[in-house]
Amino acid sequence: MTSTTVRTFRPARSATSRRKWIGAAFAVPALALFGAFAIYPMARVFYISFFDYDLTSAPRWVGLQNYRYLMDSDSFQASLTATVFYVGFTYVPAVLLALVLAVGLDTRLPGSGFIRLLYFAPVAMSWVAVSIIWRLVLQPDGLLNTVLGTHVNWLTSDSSAKWALVVTSIWKETGLFVILFLAGLQRIPPELREAAAIDGAGRLAIFRHVTLPLLKPVTAVVCVMAVIRGCQSFSAQVVLTGGSFDTEVINLYVYKTAFESARMGRASAVAVLLFFVLLLVTIVQLRIFRSRER
Amino acid sequence: MKQRRWISAVMSAALVAMVSAACSSSDSGGGGKVRLTFWTHTHPPMIDLNKALIKEYEAKHPNVEIKYEQIPNTDFNTKMLASLSNGSGPDIINMDDVALRGDYIPKNLLAPLDFKAMGADSQKAIEDKYIDGTLAGATGPDGTLYGLPTEFNATAFAINTEQFRKAGLDPADPPATWDEVAADGKKLVAAGQGGFNFLYLSAGQYTQQLQILLNETGGSIVDKAGKKATIDNPQGVAALGIWNKLINVDKVGNAHTASRDATAPFADFEAGKTAMTIMYPWGVGQIAQDNPATAKNMAVVPLPQVDPANPSGRWYGYYEAVNKASKHKAEAWKFIQYSASQSQRWLTDVNFIQPLKGWAQSPAAKKVPFLPVWEQAYSQGRFDEVGHHWNEVQDAVKSAIEDTVLNGKPADASLKKAAETINEALPD
Numbered sequence: 140m141t142s143t144t145v146r147t148f149r150p151a152r153s154a155t156s157r158r159k160w161i162g163a164a165f166a167v168p169a170l171a172l173f174g175a176f177a178i179y180p181m182a183r184v185f186y187i188s189f190f191d192y193d194l195t196s197a198p199r200w201v202g203l204q205n206y207r208y209l210m211d212s213d214s215f216q217a218s219l220t221a222t223v224f225y226v227g228f229t230y231v232p233a234v235l236l237a238l239v240l241a242v243g244l245d246t247r248l249p250g251s252g253f254i255r256l257l258y259f260a261p262v263a264m265s266w267v268a269v270s271i272i273w274r275l276v277l278q279p280d281g282l283l284n285t286v287l288g289t290h291v292n293w294l295t296s297d298s299s300a301k302w303a304l305v306v307t308s309i310w311k312e313t314g315l316f317v318i319l320f321l322a323g324l325q326r327i328p329p330e331l332r333e334a335a336a337i338d339g340a341g342r343l344a345i346f347r348h349v350t351l352p353l354l355k356p357v358t359a360v361v362c363v364m365a366v367i368r369g370c371q372s373f374s375a376q377v378v379l380t381g382g383s384f385d386t387e388v389i390n391l392y393v394y395k396t397a398f399e400s401a402r403m404g405r406a407s408a409v410a411v412l413l414f415f416v417l418l419l420v421t422i423v424q425l426r427i428f429r430s431r432e433r
Numbered sequence: 434m435k436q437r438r439w440i441s442a443v444m445s446a447a448l449v450a451m452v453s454a455a456c457s458s459s460d461s462g463g464g465g466k467v468r469l470t471f472w473t474h475t476h477p478p479m480i481d482l483n484k485a486l487i488k489e490y491e492a493k494h495p496n497v498e499i500k501y502e503q504i505p506n507t508d509f510n511t512k513m514l515a516s517l518s519n520g521s522g523p524d525i526i527n528m529d530d531v532a533l534r535g536d537y538i539p540k541n542l543l544a545p546l547d548f549k550a551m552g553a554d555s556q557k558a559i560e561d562k563y564i565d566g567t568l569a570g571a572t573g574p575d576g577t578l579y580g581l582p583t584e585f586n587a588t589a590f591a592i593n594t595e596q597f598r599k600a601g602l603d604p605a606d607p608p609a610t611w612d613e614v615a616a617d618g619k620k621l622v623a624a625g626q627g628g629f630n631f632l633y634l635s636a637g638q639y640t641q642q643l644q645i646l647l648n649e650t651g652g653s654i655v656d657k658a659g660k661k662a663t664i665d666n667p668q669g670v671a672a673l674g675i676w677n678k679l680i681n682v683d684k685v686g687n688a689h690t691a692s693r694d695a696t697a698p699f700a701d702f703e704a705g706k707t708a709m710t711i712m713y714p715w716g717v718g719q720i721a722q723d724n725p726a727t728a729k730n731m732a733v734v735p736l737p738q739v740d741p742a743n744p745s746g747r748w749y750g751y752y753e754a755v756n757k758a759s760k761h762k763a764e765a766w767k768f769i770q771y772s773a774s775q776s777q778r779w780l781t782d783v784n785f786i787q788p789l790k791g792w793a794q795s796p797a798a799k800k801v802p803f804l805p806v807w808e809q810a811y812s813q814g815r816f817d818e819v820g821h822h823w824n825e826v827q828d829a830v831k832s833a834i835e836d837t838v839l840n841g842k843p844a845d846a847s848l849k850k851a852a853e854t855i856n857e858a859l860p861d
Contacts, residue, residue: 194518195540214854279690292689295633297840383835398511399824400858401518401536 181414188407198404205408215409218392221385224301226369229308234365236309237316238358242346244317245324255321262314270378273307277379300384304375311375312368316361323357324350359428363421370417389413467764470500470523474509474751475696478718478783479584483772490771497764499525507635507695510536510824517542517756524759525768527583530570530750530816531637535823537754538571543579544755550763551770567788570816571752580752581773584785586713587810588645588736588746589803593627595730596708600624607734609741611675614709618685621708627701629709630686631676634695636827639834642711644817645747646672649739654830659820660859662852664830665845673844675739677837688838703727711736714807718784733803736810748814750788786811825858 188205190198209215244255261269276282277293284291293303327350335345351358373390380386382395389409397406473483480503487499502523504512510532516522517537528537537543546556553559556578560568563582571580594604600621608614618628631642640654647653652668655661663669680688686707692700702710703724712733721728738744753772755765777797779785786807792798793808801807820826833851836842 193540194514195542212857214857292839295689295835295839297836383832384840395824395828398515399828400822401514402822 184407184410187404188411190404192403193401194403195401201404205405206412208405209408209412214387215392217385218387218389221301221387222370222372222389225304225308225372225386225388226366228302228305229312230365230369232305233309233313234316234361237313237361238320238354240313240317241320241324242350245321255317258314258317260314261311262318264311266311266374267378269311270307270375273303273310273375274379277303277307294379295384297384300380300386304379304386307375307379308372312365316365319357319361319364320354323354327353355428359425362424362428366420366424367417370413466496466498467761468498468500469525469759469761469765469768470502471525471527471768472502472504472509472513472523473527474506475503476715476719476783478722479715479785482775482778482782486772486775487768490768494767497768499768505696517758520758522756522758524756524761524765526580526754526756527751528580528754530752531819531823533571533580533752533754534816535819535821538573538579539821542757544757544759544762546578546580547755547763547766550766562789564788564790564792564811567748567750570748570750571754580754581769582750582752582787583772583779584715584783585748585750585788585811586715586786587748587807587814589712589806589810590734590736591702591710591712591716592732592734593702593705593708593727593730594732596621596626596705600626600708604732607732608709608737609735611679611737611739614737615679615683615685618679618709619683622685627706627708628685629679630688630691630701630707631680631711632698633688633691633693634698636824636831638698639831640827641747641749641817643672643676643830643834645711645736646675646739648745648747648815650675654818654826655820655855655859660861662855662859664833664855665848665852669848670845671739673834673837673848676834677844680838681841697723699723714784714786714801716784717802718782721784733806735806744809744813746810746814748811748816821860822858826855829854829858 187198189200189202191201191204192198240258244251244258274294278284279290279292281293283289283293291299293299331349331353332345335349340348370388371390372388373394376382376386376388376391382388382391387395393406393409393413396402396409471483471487473479483501487501491497491499510528513522513526513528513532514536517526526537526543533543546559548554548556548559551559559581560578567582567585568578570582572578590607592604592607597604597607597617600617601624602617602620608617614629622628632638644654647664647669650668650671652664652666652672654664654669656663679685690706692704692706694700697703699710699716699720701707703720705727717728717731717733720731735744736746753769755762755769759765773787776787776789776792777795779787780792780795780797780801784801786792786801788811793804798804829851832854833847836847836850837844
């Protein structure tokens with residue numbers, strides 16, 4: 140009995156093991172590419188952040204000097220403030236607006252597919268194209284001032300340029316979150332809402348106690364994406380303001396520091412800090428959503 | 434099965450052959466052909482002449498092939514520096530003196546001028562052909578020369594004579610001081626004509642314009658040692674004050690509505706939105722090409738001054754230089770020599786003045802419009818200040834101008850903030 144078991148078991152384990160090795164072998168090219176084009180550059184950025192490196196001469200070890208500089212730098216702190224402002228005032232309204240629109244569009248009425256497509260259209264456009272369109276809209280004699288009857292210098296003053304970027308970005312980004320929320324809404328079985336309605340719950344109560352809790356996984360993804368996308372913003376600032384008027388977000392600061400000022404070590408230090416901040420924020424966001432699930 | 438193996442073998446061999454061919458191709462191609470790459474910024478009249486010169490040079494030197502690329506002005510310095518740093522840069526570089534003196538020469542990225550390849554006995558023999566001081570834009574601290582100028586600019590002023598007449602002003606009596614620019618500008622605006630404005634484009638251009646005013650008020654951006662910001666001294670405040678007064682007090686131009694297209698710096702002047710603008714020799718050529726109607730009504734006059742009895746101006750130049758990493762330095766210098774030898778065509782075709790001794794007496798110079806004005810401008814100019822990490826200094830200057838001119842902050846406060854940022858950027 141025992142010998143039979145051994146005879147039947149050994150070949151099975153061997154086959155499984157072989158399949159695992161073959162599977163691993165197939166993954167090697169992808170892993171190698173990931174290692175070469177993602178892991179190595181990241182490790183290199185960490186490494187360079189401890190050097191003074193101007194691209195044209197050999198890197199010089201400076202230890203934590205780049206990090207110490209950033210802690211005292213007014214321009215770095217200004218770019219942090221600009222980033223927090225941009226992320227907060229763009230992505231909080233964009234996510235809330237997307238949720239409202241998604242709930243409104245979660246219907247099978249004729250034409251709803253076309254309306255969803257319209258909301259998604261800005262997402263499919265490049266940031267540069269969107270920014271050029273909005274640069275025309277935001278000109279002193281552009282569409283926005285004409286419609287509002289105002290004379291606001293949207294792109295050339297401290298008081299309005301950051302809001303111009305917020306408006307542009309909400310227009311561009313909301314559609315993406317609408318699609319994500321719609322996908323989440325359509326996975327909620329209609330019977331749950333019907334049952335709640337039969338039990339006497341109103342629309343608002345159904346949304347609050349049935350829909351919203353069941354949307355938590357999608358909401359978590361949306362929130363994480365929103366923060367990461369906000370911190371990665373770059374193109375709109377370059378095209379609309381060039382970083383002037385308190386709109387030099389962190390990515391633009393990194394670009395200017397690295398490629399205009401040729402301070403690669405300092406730029407790498409900013410990138411490292413940004414990486415850890417984003418990692419921390421993402422962990423906190425996911426923990427908040429998980430604790431609410433419990 | 435055999436057939437499939439055979440096809441596979443042939444395909445593998447073809448792939449190996451293609452890869453080998455790709456790997457073996459270099460800038461010295463078959464038949465000993467020398468392939469040079471040449472980068473310039475974008476300026477349509479210059480591009481046309483460069484293309485013509487390359488064609489002629491290649492016809493005279495069949496063993497040389499020149500790949501000519503134009504990089505948008507706003508990205509030019511960044512791309513050039515990045516490419517030189519990884520060894521992929523062009524053989525021939527066309528770059529402004531601020532970048533050369535601030536970055537390229539101190540960082541040892543350029544090859545010294547090869548006077549032997551250019552058929553001269555010494556560097557001095559080349560230098561002797563040029564007006565004293567004009568090669569300083571491409572000269573290292575030890576006196577080594579790294580480039581020859583294709584264009585050398587001095588600063589003047591342009592007015593639209595038709596708009597002047599419509600406003601009841603005499604174009605033959607142009608403004609000689611900034612106060613007169615304000616007075617004439619107010620009359621022009623009141624008559625429904627264009628006034629005056631500065632350019633609001635790159636940080637470099639903001640800085641160059643403030644440098645014009647700093648030269649006139651006796652101010653500077655940093656001290657002579659390049660160790661400390663001086664832009665917030667009274668002369669600096671006075672310089673920014675002139676700019677601010679023209680725009681926000683006299684209201685001869687609107688900084689918010691000015692064109693911000695870096696490829697068309699004279700767009701507002703060409704469109705009649707301004708009747709006065711700061712002018713460079715190359716600008717005359719560009720306006721003539723882009724807008725002949727405006728060019729017909731344009732007069733170039735001396736740059737307005739704070740003190741006309743003690744005039745000043747700024748010089749800047751673009752120099753052709755050779756990448757230190759080039760494998761064909763001698764061939765690159767030979768092409769530069771050919772380009773530099775066409776000074777008459779640079780004048781007639783592009784309005785680029787090369788500061789060769791006696792240029793103003795040459796046949797081509799006689800055809801240059803407003804020649805006496807340009808001669809005067811050259812006689813009173815000087816190169817801009819420059820130093821380490823000058824990009825950061827220029828960014829700080831731009832922020833100060835925007836803070837005051839576009840956001841209404843007092844000039845002294847804006848410049849104090851700029852000085853702090855500049856001091857942060859300067860080496861200890």
